[in-house]
Amino acid sequence: xxxxxxxxxxxxxxxxxxxxxxxxxxxxxxxxxxxxxxxxxxxxxxxxxxxxxxxxxxxxxxxxxxxxxxxxxxxxxxxxxxxxxxxxxxxxxxxxxxxxxxxxxxxxxxxxxxxxxxxxxxxxxxxxxxxxxxxxxxxxxxxxxxx
Numbered sequence: 612x613x614x615x616x617x618x619x620x621x622x623x624x625x626x627x628x629x630x631x632x633x634x635x636x637x638x639x640x641x642x643x644x645x646x647x648x649x650x651x652x653x654x655x656x657x658x659x660x661x662x663x664x665x666x667x668x669x670x671x672x673x674x675x676x677x678x679x680x681x682x683x684x685x686x687x688x689x690x691x692x693x694x695x696x697x698x699x700x701x702x703x704x705x706x707x708x709x710x711x712x713x714x715x716x717x718x719x720x721x722x723x724x725x726x727x728x729x730x731x732x733x734x735x736x737x738x739x740x741x742x743x744x745x746x747x748x749x750x751x752x753x754x755x756x757x758x
Contacts, residue, residue: 619646623653627660704729 619642625631626639643650707726710718748754
């Protein structure tokens with residue numbers, strides 16, 4: 612009798628998941644009707660399965676990183692980093708433009724060309740972003756909806 616209990620105990624997960632053949636499912640059902648201990652194990656497995664349905668499939672490490680990414684501190688760090696990068700670029704570009712147009716400096720032409728290329732590239736990028744935003748806004752089917 613103990614050997615049968617072990618066999619049916621092993622089949623319980625398949626029975627719960629609906630993975631058994633009809634004959635096996637019927638045998639397990641009959642054994643559940645006969646054995647109180649097997650029925651208790653079955654109910655415990657059902658209870659455990661119900662408690663696991665809310666568990667996310669995201670790895671804990673990934674979930675923690677995602678939560679950290681959404682924190683206000685993280686948002687502040689990202690904004691600060693962008694301000695520093697853009698501010699440094701703008702200052703660097705401003706100094707380069709001043710030196711570019713200054714008649715008193717003896718800066719090599721290669722540096723003047725680099726600053727000119729940076730200024731032109733920034734202008735082209737800004738124009739493209741602005742143009743894409745205007746086109747996107749014009750084609751936005753949801754612009755009338757209050758958000």
